[in-house]
Amino acid sequence: MNRREERRRREDVKRRKAKPWRKWYSSRAWKLKRAAQLGKIPWCESCRRQGKSRPATVANHKVPHRGDRELFFHGETESACAECHDAAIQREEIEGFRRDIGEDGWPEDERHPFNRGAG
Numbered sequence: 001m002n003r004r005e006e007r008r009r010r011e012d013v014k015r016r017k018a019k020p021w022r023k024w025y026s027s028r029a030w031k032l033k034r035a036a037q038l039g040k041i042p043w044c045e046s047c048r049r050q051g052k053s054r055p056a057t058v059a060n061h062k063v064p065h066r067g068d069r070e071l072f073f074h075g076e077t078e079s080a081c082a083e084c085h086d087a088a089i090q091r092e093e094i095e096g097f098r099r100d101i102g103e104d105g106w107p108e109d110e111r112h113p114f115n116r117g118a119g
Contacts (some may be wrong), residue, residue: 021067029073034059037077044081046088050100058085064093 016022024030037059047054056079065071092098097111107114
């Protein structure tokens with residue numbers, strides 16, 4: 001095993017210990033929920049809002065579950081492409097707002113700091 005593989009394995013072990021709920025993604029129940037979501041809406045909903053069309057590969061939890069089993073398995077999901085999920089959606093979870101800019105040049109999300117200061 002080379003150094004990169006070894007480091008990746010160590011990081012995986014740390015990640016599993018820090019977030020034990022990650023194993024839920026390999027459960028049959030999650031795989032069925034994901035397949036149902038992507039079967040219902042096979043395109044990325046985030047890209048669609050921006051006028052793009054990209055196939056979805058991820059069923060994203062609309063409300064971050066943060067290890068809550070009930071939310072994980074029964075919470076509402078949306079279809080997303082890997083690029084949106086791994087960048088914009090994750091950033092939104094951390095920052096608390098979307099960065100989408102409308103045709104008028106202003107942030108679309110009312111939670112965006114610019115819009116909060118406009119009142």
